Amino acid sequence: MNNFRQTANFIWEIADLLRGDYKQSDYGKVILPFTVLRRLDCVLSPTKQKVLDYLPRLESTKVQNVDPILNKVAKHNFHNRSKYDFELLVADADHLAANLRNYINGFSGNAREIIEYFDFDKQIDRLEKANLLYLVVKRFEEVDMHPDVMSNVEAGYLFEELIRKFSEISNETAGEHFTPREVIRLMVNLLFITDKDVLTQAGIVKTLYDPAGGTGGMLTVADEYVRELNPDSRLELFGQEINPESYAIFKADMLIKGQNASNVKYGNSFTEDGLEGHTFDYMLSNPPFGVSWKKVQKQIKKEHEDLGFAGRFGAGLPRVSDGSLLFLQHMMSKMKETEQGSRLAIVFNGSPLFTGSAGSGESEIRRWVIENDRLEAIIALPDQLFYNTGISTYIWVVDNNKRPERKGKVQLINAVGMFKKMSKSLGNKRNEISEEQIAEITRIYGDFEEGKYCKIFDNEDFGYSRITVERPERDENGEIITNRKGEPKPDSSLRDYENVPLKEDIEAYFEREVLPHVPDAWIDFDKTKVGYEVNFTRYFYEYTPLRPTSEIRKDIEELRAAMQGITEKAVN
Structure with a gap:
């Protein structure tokens, strides 16, 4: 056998x-x-x-x-x-x-x-x-x-194979530790595509880390990929997992394969970093979506306040109901600051793209990642792709040593329509990405050229200045109320906000978009904040023209005639 x-x-x-x-x-x-x-x-x-x-x-x-x-x-x-x-x-x-x-x-x-x-x-x-x-x-x-x-x-x-089979018959828990293999393969392709020359060198040794390792599936697929490229290369695998059974499977898998099982650590990556001080060439992860970090809030907040950027969470803290961007910062803290640098790919839902206004923890984290030219690409995936959720998901590719043509740029790829329906659903998973579609997405990413499914932006395109627009308080007679300096007092009930793209002059925007509607308004510049968001849907929005009135009228008449026929049959 x-x-x-x-x-x-x-x-x-x-x-x-x-x-x-x-x-x-x-x-x-x-x-x-x-x-x-x-x-x-x-x-x-x-x-x-x-x-x-x-x-x-x-x-x-x-x-x-x-x-x-x-x-x-x-x-x-x-x-x-x-x-x-x-x-x-x-x-x-x-x-x-x-x-x-x-x-x-x-x-x-x-x-x-x-x-x-x-x-x-x-x-x-x-x-x-x-x-x-x-x-x-x-x-x-x-x-x-x-x-x-x-x-x-x-x-x-x-x-x-056994893990996959047991995951499939246990749909209620499969998503907790099992990422669809085709999603992992796509992530691995994106992670390694620019480094094929390096990975095919004789005797090359590289490191790969997953802080939310589950049963180790991501590391397994990555190891397979590198072996396919170069049988003489070696990928040293590292990871951490918080669920006891998943950890046992993960570590057992490493031991069975002859990997160093001591590289797999148990515990919460945020509060019990089992690989503290380690840095890695590559990182992959599919952390849990929208999971609260309230239980570890005290430790994380202390690290943020006491260590700042000397720790892992210097850029900011997201709202306590979703720790996704904590995983991103944790992984980025383990990037190698060398000539080669490090690359990571991580799966998120839509929330980390836009949740939080200017000055919020989420926005500040996005700002830090983008302004430091670390965000390389975001790929929108089809929905109904994962076992435990049908929501839309996105792969973020982060690199601290971008290639020259990618410096100062962010690539967005719209792959939401690149899937095939499964013959049999597995939990919430009804769609899958075929090998051909994986190859196509990988090609689009590698070509780095604008097209129907690919847009390329400057880093600044995702930033904006959130300005506070004030209007004067007036008395019963409509007269403007002023302070001791003779300046108009702002009416907080009329206060409004505008998001001005970073590439645009604030005052020019204000004169064009605000003053024609409220001539007595002014900007309180002391309250201006810079924010960052990635409004993916807006960038790929395609206008669908409304149907002509004549077509709609024709459909209504046909429907009315059909209903009348049904009514007549029922009466007779």
């Missing part, structure tokens, strides 16, 4: 044993950790006896941390010092639960932690009570996942 899909199907069939005792949405809680255990068991089998033989030598030493020593004996970055393996577990069915726990406890810390985050001990009890434990272990013992049969890459594909 040397085809990973065949193996995945075989393992998938094991889930049928759980039918009736488990909900479908809970199958993964059993099958995924068992898949991890079986793969690790197979990988360690050639050196397992050597590890057991070495154990007596360690008993006489005072070494506190034996993991590195035994890892070296095992010839992997993990090991197992329990006498059990799957074959011996099956051979002693009467004591299976106790022996299985002994086996799990025998793993080195990095592997044992994965099983613990799956909360697997509960599943052992549950399977034993349902008389399923032996059946499941026996079936997994029949799965051949030895390295001479299945490479690390194939094992990674297998694990990803």
Whole structure:
């Protein structure tokens, strides 16, 4: 069984044993950790006896941390010092639960932690009570996942296939940790397209980071892409995840693929940055949309106020109901300030484009990103593309070392119509982007030329001055009320605001757009604020002319005649 899909199907069939005792949405809680255990068991089998033989030598030493020593004996970055393996577990069915726990406890810390985050001990009890434990272990013992049969890459594909299958049958939670593969592929294309020359160099090593890693799907697809470009290159993967089960899957996937699983950290990226001080060549993320950061508000606000731009959130804080732009700032703080620089791609809903007026946290963050010439492109995606939401989404591409032709520019791509309908919906996902459409969007991005689906703007085009327009307060006789200096007092009830494009002279705009309507108005320049927003819909708006009156009248007459015929039939 040397085809990973065949193996995945075989393992998938094991889930049928759980039918009736488990909900479908809970199958993964059993099958995924068992898949991890079986793969690790197979990988360690050639050196397992050597590890057991070495154990007596360690008993006489005072070494506190034996993991590195035994890892070296095992010839992997993990090991197992329990006498059990799957074959011996099956051979002693009467004591299976106790022996299985002994086996799990025998793993080195990095592997044992994965099983613990799956909360697997509960599943052992549950399977034993349902008389399923032996059946499941026996079936997994029949799965051949030895390295001479299945490479690390194939094992990674297998694990990803299982994750996808369980995500699809668990639509209520799929969106929490599963990004559609075609969306990831598009993001990866956009991220790497300008660096193909670099990535195809012999022996190249680059780093990639995802602060909201889920189960690691984005990093997996990126790794595949780079391997396709250059089998001799190496992409070192880093990430962090807050959900325990997703973290366990993420870390297990890295361990199975032979990646350094210690690069995957658990916890909230905002308050427990597991990779503090690290910078990366590339970054990818699909953070949760519109999620409140109220629980961590105190820590984030303190970092913002105490450290400013020496911390991660110097540009500003968005409203507490949506932490999207916190993720962006967090990632940008990990960009390399080198000649090569760093690039990142992140998925947002529409809110970060325009929410917040001039001077607000959101606007100040956009202003900082754009004025520092970091925003390279925004791609509008089709709706109904994600499992847990049908709303419109956008990919932001950010680069701190733009190519010369892109400096001072922002590219907008309208890909909302580039999709095909799925034959079967998955949760809210009814649309998908085909390989041809991914290629087309990537081409439009790479060509960097204006057209029907592409607009290119100067950075300043997204900025505006929010001016405060005052009008005088008047008495009962209509006379203007003045202050001690003889200046007209503003009437707050008549106060108004205007957004003046940065490229336009404020006073010229005021004279043209305001004074003809309210001649007594003036600008309070002390209250002027600069804001930034990206009104995507306006830039790609296409006027649809109204239908001629004659056509509308004809349709009405036809409808009236049809209704009259129906009425006559009903009466007769």
